Amino acid sequence: MSNKIKLGVVGYGNLGQGAVKAIKATDDLELVAVFTRRDPETLGIDEPGVQAVHIDEASDYQKAIDVMLLCGGSATDLPEQTPHFASMFNTVDSYDTHAKIPEFYQSVNEVAANHHTTAIISVGWDPGLFSINRVMADAILSNGENYSFWGKGLSQGHSDAVRRVNGVKNGVQYTIPSEEAIEQVRSGVNPELSTSEKHRRVCYIVPQEDADKSAIEHEIKTMPNYFADYDTEVNFISEEELERDHAKAPHGGFVIRSGKTGKDNNQLYEFSLTLDSNPEFTSSVLVAYARAAHRMSQEKQFGAKTVYDVAPGYISPRSAEELRKDYL
Amino acid sequence: MSNKIKLGVVGYGNLGQGAVKAIKATDDLELVAVFTRRDPETLGIDEPGVQAVHIDEASDYQKAIDVMLLCGGSATDLPEQTPHFASMFNTVDSYDTHAKIPEFYQSVNEVAANHHTTAIISVGWDPGLFSINRVMADAILSNGENYSFWGKGLSQGHSDAVRRVNGVKNGVQYTIPSEEAIEQVRSGVNPELSTSEKHRRVCYIVPQEDADKSAIEHEIKTMPNYFADYDTEVNFISEEELERDHAKAPHGGFVIRSGKTGKDNNQLYEFSLTLDSNPEFTSSVLVAYARAAHRMSQEKQFGAKTVYDVAPGYISPRSAEELRKDYL
Ligand SMILES: NC(=O)c1ccc[n+]([C@@H]2O[C@H](COP(=O)([O-])OP(=O)(O)OC[C@H]3O[C@@H](n4cnc5c(N)ncnc54)[C@H](OP(=O)(O)O)[C@@H]3O)[C@@H](O)[C@H]2O)c1
Ligand SMILES: NC(=O)c1ccc[n+]([C@@H]2O[C@H](COP(=O)([O-])OP(=O)(O)OC[C@H]3O[C@@H](n4cnc5c(N)ncnc54)[C@H](OP(=O)(O)O)[C@@H]3O)[C@@H](O)[C@H]2O)c1
Numbered sequence: 071m072s073n074k075i076k077l078g079v080v081g082y083g084n085l086g087q088g089a090v091k092a093i094k095a096t097d098d099l100e101l102v103a104v105f106t107r108r109d110p111e112t113l114g115i116d117e118p119g120v121q122a123v124h125i126d127e128a129s130d131y132q133k134a135i136d137v138m139l140l141c142g143g144s145a146t147d148l149p150e151q152t153p154h155f156a157s158m159f160n161t162v163d164s165y166d167t168h169a170k171i172p173e174f175y176q177s178v179n180e181v182a183a184n185h186h187t188t189a190i191i192s193v194g195w196d197p198g199l200f201s202i203n204r205v206m207a208d209a210i211l212s213n214g215e216n217y218s219f220w221g222k223g224l225s226q227g228h229s230d231a232v233r234r235v236n237g238v239k240n241g242v243q244y245t246i247p248s249e250e251a252i253e254q255v256r257s258g259v260n261p262e263l264s265t266s267e268k269h270r271r272v273c274y275i276v277p278q279e280d281a282d283k284s285a286i287e288h289e290i291k292t293m294p295n296y297f298a299d300y301d302t303e304v305n306f307i308s309e310e311e312l313e314r315d316h317a318k319a320p321h322g323g324f325v326i327r328s329g330k331t332g333k334d335n336n337q338l339y340e341f342s343l344t345l346d347s348n349p350e351f352t353s354s355v356l357v358a359y360a361r362a363a364h365r366m367s368q369e370k371q372f373g374a375k376t377v378y379d380v381a382p383g384y385i386s387p388r389s390a391e392e393l394r395k396d397y398l
Numbered sequence: 399m400s401n402k403i404k405l406g407v408v409g410y411g412n413l414g415q416g417a418v419k420a421i422k423a424t425d426d427l428e429l430v431a432v433f434t435r436r437d438p439e440t441l442g443i444d445e446p447g448v449q450a451v452h453i454d455e456a457s458d459y460q461k462a463i464d465v466m467l468l469c470g471g472s473a474t475d476l477p478e479q480t481p482h483f484a485s486m487f488n489t490v491d492s493y494d495t496h497a498k499i500p501e502f503y504q505s506v507n508e509v510a511a512n513h514h515t516t517a518i519i520s521v522g523w524d525p526g527l528f529s530i531n532r533v534m535a536d537a538i539l540s541n542g543e544n545y546s547f548w549g550k551g552l553s554q555g556h557s558d559a560v561r562r563v564n565g566v567k568n569g570v571q572y573t574i575p576s577e578e579a580i581e582q583v584r585s586g587v588n589p590e591l592s593t594s595e596k597h598r599r600v601c602y603i604v605p606q607e608d609a610d611k612s613a614i615e616h617e618i619k620t621m622p623n624y625f626a627d628y629d630t631e632v633n634f635i636s637e638e639e640l641e642r643d644h645a646k647a648p649h650g651g652f653v654i655r656s657g658k659t660g661k662d663n664n665q666l667y668e669f670s671l672t673l674d675s676n677p678e679f680t681s682s683v684l685v686a687y688a689r690a691a692h693r694m695s696q697e698k699q700f701g702a703k704t705v706y707d708v709a710p711g712y713i714s715p716r717s718a719e720e721l722r723k724d725y726l
Contacts, residue, residue, distance in 0.1 A: 088659065088660065091659060091660050092540075092659060095540040095541050095659070096540050168726065171722055171723070171726050172719070172722055172723050175722055192726055197726045199534070201725055201726045202710045204725045205710055205711065205713075205714050205716075205721055205725050206527070206686075206710055206713065206714075208714065208716075208725070209686040209689070209713045209714040209715065210679075210682050210683050210685075210686045210713070211682060212420070212423040212424050212682075212715075213423050256672075318663070322666075331416065331419065331420060331423070331674075331675060331678035331679060331682055332416065332419050332675060332678045335646070335673075335674035335675040335678055336672075336674045337671075337672075337673050337674060337675070337678070337679045337682075338650075338670075338671065338672040338673070339671060340668070340669070340670045340671070340672075341668070341669050341670075342666075342668045342670075343665070343666065343667060343668070344584075344664075344665075344666040344668075345663075345665050345666070346663035346664045346665060347659060347660060347663040347665070350659040350660045350663055350665070351538075351659060351665045354538050354539060354540075354659055354665075355538050357538075358534075358537040358538045361537070376711075376721075376722055376726055377710065377726075378709060378710050378711030378714075378718065378721050378722075378725075378726075379709050379711055379718075380709055380710075381706060381707050381708055381709045382530045382533055382534055382705065382706050382708075382710075383533065383704075383706030383707055385533075385534065385537045385538070386533050386534075386536065386537040386706075387537065387540075388533075388536075390706065390707075391500070393533055393704075393706050394499055394500055394503055394704055394706075395499070395500050397529055397532045397533050397536070397706075398496065398499050398520055398525045398529045398704060398705075398706075
């Protein structure tokens, strides 16, 4: 028997696939099985030794699994799956519907507290690492302002929107932080900036044959909510270029706090991520927090937790001694 | 009686002065007194309502103070002061002699565990925030490499060294991260870089009248350990320029981890600080961690702790509910 922490993965979408790879990259974690609502045979998992199991059989694995990584979608899967699994397992999920987090927390906390499990919710980069930095920067620089910028990132919702435009065959949309806005923030003037002032939108469109490109461009740029308020750029490319240059799911962004201390000293705090693959990074964060869920559960810290409740050392594979000696 | 957390400051150097200002900038913390080894009358504290007290009287304040911020120097003050004060108070210090941290931890832990106090050691930005980011990035991106860059920053040791050079009347030295090295790291190639390859050194020298400038420049650039291995730049300026442009103590730097996930996706994690005042920022971090020392002590988490043991929510003035609702 190994000393490794034993993990299960629930849901085999982008995050689930990323989690399987992220677990493989560690020495202290072990994947027991992937659970899915689909016919397990159809997942086509091409990782040696990784077992696919129907989600209904998960309850048989309570002894075999220390922590379940819940990789379902935030819209409908997690509000149901997290409370369900938290009644049987320690869990980590990436619930990211910011407005509904308090409600989600309540429902998970009730189950986890009752069943003596540790359920870390809303883990990833935003919510997740960005949230940590917003809070730490705010705690340290009382007199200042937080700014979150997203991108350069492929936005699923906006890509869907441009693909619905008349004459568009295919396309993608990137959200890009405005360099000008970032420079303003870095200068320490603490500007008031709306989301549309902080970001630009750039589209790469494959037009249908004989489509009216200027009509497409006009329809995109004037689309309410999605594009009208933004500085929007529309580029036309071929299907081959789309496949070659736009197949990944990059994302990232910045959390910046600019604050003042003493008489008039500017202090700039910045955290940023530049990700080739949003889901692979997000699931790598989930995997690291599995260590925390396991340790906190062993210490009987039960109930729903967020990244704010997790000491940084808990997510590391290294011992407290090693961290003090080599990383402090 | 207010509900504020009551703090004391030990040592009124750069950090001690910064701590007094940082406490003033908060709504939830209150300064009870500044303790000094000098005649308290001579400190000339110009903050209304701030009391200076001789350090020998600190033991009378055990009931009145929740957490002592230890702002002494790392070389000789803290190895003596932290164990001494941890026998009576919860403490936060900024001990930064990286190589001796394990030993320092042991000596503080023994006292704090015995006396049921919480002593958070080595708080600040490096060690401190940089340490947290080195560990979190390493935990998340198993397959990658950490890089710490320091600067642009005024280096006390190197400034002292140039001031000892023949013909130098006054001068300062800045450590500056090499843009080229940062770009290499950001590109994802994970280069091997020595400290001298990661940094440049820039000196601003006020020469004595009739001094041989080229001899000064040569002596600085060939100085072993300090400059010989570095790309070093020497500028000559007037005493007025030195006073006008080089009176602050700026510092900062970057922690960058570049890692790979999945097949070949680059993921870049960056944390950076750009500080007009190193001591004011460092003491602002100490002040925020005082909240954690107080809370952890109330939860009977006694003994020596590091930033790795402190959950981010503990340093915030805001409630867990507010953090989940507005910051997650
Ligand atoms: N916190 C953060 O920073 C962060 C970042 C990124 C994403 N997220 C969150 O993570 C959630 C999951 O993202 P995701 O990209 O992994 O979503 P996804 O690919 O759509 O997967 C969601 C679920 O859909 C099912 N599914 C996936 N592919 C399917 C297919 N071909 N046919 C039928 N069902 C399929 C899977 O469940 P079964 O295997 O059970 O069918 C899977 O668990 C998102 O909703 C988002 O809220 C958070
Ligand atoms: N972790 C980090 O990121 C970080 C960053 C910056 C600094 N630090 C650490 O913080 C430590 C303190 O830095 P600092 O800049 O505050 O040092 P400092 O100004 O030299 O003060 C150290 C002590 O010297 C005494 N002192 C100060 N001014 C004096 C004066 N004019 N005459 C006589 N005594 C005086 C004070 O004690 P009394 O009042 O008792 O005399 C004070 O506590 C450094 O040693 C460094 O290790 C850590």
